[in-house]
Amino acid sequence: MDTTLLIFLLVVVVLFVIGFLLLRHYEKQNNNAARRLKLAAQPYAFIGPVLILLLLAFGWPLINSFIMAFQNYKLTAPNAIRFNGLDNFQKLFDDSDIWLIITNSFVYVIVSVLGQFLLGMILALALRRKFRGRGVYQALVFLPWAFSAFVIGLIFRWSFNGEYGVINDLLVKMGLITEKIAWLGTPGLSLLVVILAMIWMGVPFFAIMILAALQSIPADVYEAADMDGCGPIRRYFAITLPYIKPTIIMTLLLRTIWIFNSFDLIVVITGGGPANFSQTLPSYMYTKAFSSYDFGLAAALGVLLIVILGVYAVFFLRVTKYNKAGDF
Amino acid sequence: MTPRVKRNLLTTGRVLLLALFLLGVLLPIYWMAVTSFKPHAEVINAQNITYFPQTFTLENYNQLFSMYDYGQMIKNSLIVSSSTGLVVTLLSILGGYALARYNFRGKSSMLLFFLITQMIPGILVIIPLFILFTNAKIINTHLSLFLFYLVTNLPFCVITMRSFFERIPYTLEEAASVDGCTKWQTLFRIVLPVMFPGIVAVFVFAFIGAWNELIAGTIFINTPDMWTVPVGLKSLIGKYDVKWGVLMAGGILALLPTAIMFAVMQRFVVEGLTAGAVKG
Amino acid sequence: MFRKLLAILLVLMLTVPMALVSAESVSLRFIDVSPSPARQEYFEKTFAKFKEETGITVNYESVPWDDAANKLTVLGTSNQLPDVMTTWAGWLGQFTSAGWVRPLSPYTKGTEDQYADTVTKLVWKGENELYGDTYTVPDGMMVKGVFVRKDWAAEEGLDLDPHKGWTYAQYFDAVYKLTNKEKNGYGTSFRGARGAFDPLFVYLQSFTGGKAYADDGKALFNSPECVAAYKTWNDLYLNSAAPKDAINWGFIEMVDNFTGGLTGTLINDSEVAATCIANMKDDQWMVMPMPKSDVDGKIYNTVNSPYAYSISTHSKHPDEAWKLIEFLTRPDNNIEYCKLTGLIPIRKEVGDDPFYGPDGYYATFMQQINDPAMVVPCAFGPFSYTDMHQGMMHEEMQKYLLGRQDAETSLNNVAKELETRMIDYLAANPGSKVEQPKGLSD
Known part of the structure; x- marks a missing residue:
């Protein structure tokens, strides 16, 4: 380990200890004015470190992106940097395949998120009650999450290869198909393979989050419900779901954003092909902007994504009444 | 249907379901493992796909270790990932608590800001950070990776932690403060134990996030002795040659530390706490 | 008391990492965009020889091929490109228009007759027609x-x-x-x-x-x-x-x-x-x-050459960088490199290795580059x-x-x-x- 990291970690730990001592110190004071000040300052003290770190890391890139998005900012023309209005945004949509790509993006996000969520929920519920070997089972079933996207991408690209892939071989041997399927070479199917890989990778994540949430539901709530004679289905919707709702909502929201923006699986498995049939908005535009060294275009894409996902986030939180979800 | 039959049916269904999940997870992993024990010629033989190595070989593993200092890569990854997991978890507990339990000015915009950091294309963040790290002379160190993984994992983890806090009924804390506990005591003695599964989940999330990250690993690191596991694996894909067997061997070995971690951690995530502890 | 302690810690946090980085002696940075253990070994061995002869230290850096374009773009935008880079010909259009690579004609002028015709009549001529100067020295031909x-x-x-x-x-x-x-x-x-x-x-x-x-x-x-x-x-x-x-x-x-x-x-x-x-x-x-x-x-x-050598405009020691390229492409080093990587040497002398002879695996390729009908x-x-x-x-x-x-x-x-x-x-x-x-x- 390099010394700098060690020192940094030590500093973090020491800061925590100091913070703790500070708090104890103030807790003991009975001075009213100090107490009020402390109360008002508390949340900021708690969230301060996080906020400062994030502002340092993301503040300037964000501002800069918003500026570059309206500039002709090309690395290949360093002397021609100037404002160009909405040109970059126009260029983004100046493509004959744009509607195909937008459709793909939505199919990809919706199917992947729902698939991960539903399977993750089922897995979490099935794992909830104790059974022999549950520990080992869980250690195994959560493994896909420990793979990096590009290893998963390679496995899928390779397994679904039409000629030497194991999937076709299995299907032929089981007698399900007679002619080999060109999974990655057929419109529709190639996107399906990407989605399958994405779901495979993401189910453990949802399962762990939901399981962790399920485990902190106090048992006495269920005892009360049992006495009231609730059936399993009613119990699920009346007790379980409301209890874990905050976790579900936030996880869904964050995962949707994350999946929408992540395209390493697409790049590795299909490269967007054939003929853009598995291309999504971020993967397509990002490749286009970045490989032409057009940072204005890349920034415009960033701004566009922020707007789309921002609207989605606000809408999603409104519809799910997230801010009320905590009260019950 | 008698309740007994019904229960039996339910159990059978559950076992079947769990078996299906396991099968789906293990098949690709089995395929990786099998491939890692095949010689290259058998791996790429399109005419005859073998489900068990015809010629069993450890050659790929040998190559992996003779070609690369794979142990060093795992060590680099472990250092960076566990530091990230630890610090992210600590900071998320604080931040999540503030967001869940206080109403303060700027809270909504903070939340929005956290969400926005997840939407901006990574490379637009990496370039300014690269310049910053260069000036601070921390390029090619564990610290640079740690800092990057820290800021990229924080927003998600803080928000997730918040949702875990929100599930804990506030009455629990009120009761404690009536009993004369200070805020800090309440947090440490009452709230955190109840949400321990969530804390572990967040740690695992940050750890895995750092463990699998590739782009920053290639940008902030210059020399092979500082490479993390994904970077090392990626280098097996050359312009003219892909070493499938070695790649799969590396993938399997990269899995071991995380698998062990899962095996240890899953107990905390799953068993959680009994209602008794909550009452206590 | 607390405030003081805090201040000290903060100062430590900022200064210690800086102090730990020792002052660097004059040295070159070299990046390989397609690392493999064999290549790394070759380069590090050759750099050691280079240091013996010239006293210049070369630090080896690398990035997996798949991510090389990304990495060089980030390095380029931050003015941090290493002195000597292995470069794929397909990147030259961008690199020259972004002004990241240095024209090499001041160094190559007058030495052309040492290089094989494939280098001078094809690669360099092409670079001059396309970009107005010579920007790379091939590592080997294919x-x-x-x-x-x-x-x-x-x-x-x-x-x-x-x-x-x-x-x-x-x-x-x-x-x-x-x-x-x-x-x-x-x-x-x-x-x-x-x-x-x-x-x-x-x-x-x-x-x-x-x-x-x-x-x-x-x-x-x-x-x-x-x-x-x-x-x-x-x-x-x-x-x-x-x-x-x-x-x-x-x-x-x-x-x-x-x-x-x-x-x-x-x-x-x-x-x-x-x-x-x-x-x-x-x-x-x-x-x-x-x-x-x-x-x-x-x-x-x-x-083409797969990973030609170029000098970045961010280099503060272009003359030393050129010395390194010259050293790497010296007939003995180049032939060793080409045998290792399966390329055709760039100097006129190919050596007497049967690898490149009429019965070797490369016979057809050698025959093509000597064929007057090849365009x-x-x-x-x-x-x-x-x-x-x-x-x-x-x-x-x-x-x-x-x-x-x-x-x-x-x-x-x-x-x-x-x-x-x-x-x-x-x-x-x-x-x-x-x-x-x-x-x-x-």
Whole structure:
């Protein structure tokens, strides 16, 4: 380990200890004015470190992106940097395949998120009650999450290869198909393979989050419900779901954003092909902007994504009444 | 249907379901493992796909270790990932608590800001950070990776932690403060134990996030002795040659530390706490 | 008290890391964009020798090939490019227009006669025509050839003689003959995904005398003959001489399927020979030269170096950097490097290694680069085209292969885009001329 990291970690730990001592110190004071000040300052003290770190890391890139998005900012023309209005945004949509790509993006996000969520929920519920070997089972079933996207991408690209892939071989041997399927070479199917890989990778994540949430539901709530004679289905919707709702909502929201923006699986498995049939908005535009060294275009894409996902986030939180979800 | 039959049916269904999940997870992993024990010629033989190595070989593993200092890569990854997991978890507990339990000015915009950091294309963040790290002379160190993984994992983890806090009924804390506990005591003695599964989940999330990250690993690191596991694996894909067997061997070995971690951690995530502890 | 402690800690936090980084002595940074343990070992060994001779330290850096373009872009935008870089020729359009690489003519002038003709008459001439100066020194040369399943060809009674060569008509004929679906064998490793346009572009230019554009920048490779050729080429896929899956094949699948025994031919760089040597038996494969043009009988073939050396404009020690490049490409070091990586040496003396002799694996490649009938056709252009190479070029082709649009439209879409960029470039750079095909006899 390099010394700098060690020192940094030590500093973090020491800061925590100091913070703790500070708090104890103030807790003991009975001075009213100090107490009020402390109360008002508390949340900021708690969230301060996080906020400062994030502002340092993301503040300037964000501002800069918003500026570059309206500039002709090309690395290949360093002397021609100037404002160009909405040109970059126009260029983004100046493509004959744009509607195909937008459709793909939505199919990809919706199917992947729902698939991960539903399977993750089922897995979490099935794992909830104790059974022999549950520990080992869980250690195994959560493994896909420990793979990096590009290893998963390679496995899928390779397994679904039409000629030497194991999937076709299995299907032929089981007698399900007679002619080999060109999974990655057929419109529709190639996107399906990407989605399958994405779901495979993401189910453990949802399962762990939901399981962790399920485990902190106090048992006495269920005892009360049992006495009231609730059936399993009613119990699920009346007790379980409301209890874990905050976790579900936030996880869904964050995962949707994350999946929408992540395209390493697409790049590795299909490269967007054939003929853009598995291309999504971020993967397509990002490749286009970045490989032409057009940072204005890349920034415009960033701004566009922020707007789309921002609207989605606000809408999603409104519809799910997230801010009320905590009260019950 | 008698309740007994019904229960039996339910159990059978559950076992079947769990078996299906396991099968789906293990098949690709089995395929990786099998491939890692095949010689290259058998791996790429399109005419005859073998489900068990015809010629069993450890050659790929040998190559992996003779070609690369794979142990060093795992060590680099472990250092960076566990530091990230630890610090992210600590900071998320604080931040999540503030967001869940206080109403303060700027809270909504903070939340929005956290969400926005997840939407901006990574490379637009990496370039300014690269310049910053260069000036601070921390390029090619564990610290640079740690800092990057820290800021990229924080927003998600803080928000997730918040949702875990929100599930804990506030009455629990009120009761404690009536009993004369200070805020800090309440947090440490009452709230955190109840949400321990969530804390572990967040740690695992940050750890895995750092463990699998590739782009920053290639940008902030210059020399092979500082490479993390994904970077090392990626280098097996050359312009003219892909070493499938070695790649799969590396993938399997990269899995071991995380698998062990899962095996240890899953107990905390799953068993959680009994209602008794909550009452206590 | 607390505040003081805090302040001290903060100061420590900021200063200690800085102090820990010791002052650096004058040294060079070198980055390899395609690291492998063997290459790393070679470079580190050679750098040690270099230090002995000159006293200059060289620090070895590397980045996996797949991420190299990204990394260099970040380094370039932050003014942090290493002194010496291994560079793929396809990046030069961007690197020169972004001003990241240094012209090397001040150093190379007067030394040309030490280098093989492939370097001076093809690579450097090309760079001068495209970018106005010499920007790289090749690490080694590679040409393309057609890898063929020798045993399959014998079974089909094909008479293939590398010395006689073949025409495109004979090549297509052979591909169809080698297709045997009962035995699950296909005629060719057809490339349908990224990079698909590269071999096709060479084939199209066999109809235009190796030219891509007329003097005014108008595209030449979408003439009616070329559209017909575009169809002939893609018929290989449409007539099932390649698996259906091949529409999404990139480099990996092409090579794996040839060495793995699914396909009978493979058009690729000489570097692939190393993969064949490692994975196939000697009586299973052979190399044919690239087919001759059906029009003028010439062999159109690209000559490249995979990871040429260049000096970045961010280098503070360009003279030392040049010394390093000179050292790396010195005949003894270069021959050692080329044998290791399966390339053809760049100096006039090739050594007496049987590897490069008439019975060696590289015989056909050596024969091609000594053939007066070999012509290097033009590149896509002096402008940046990576975005098209990553997308449009093969996407348009895939649309034709999927039956979503006809051949004319597909080819014209690509041609029109390239033509627009070419004409824009000519207008923006007064005095610049369109690149011409080059031969060794010129």
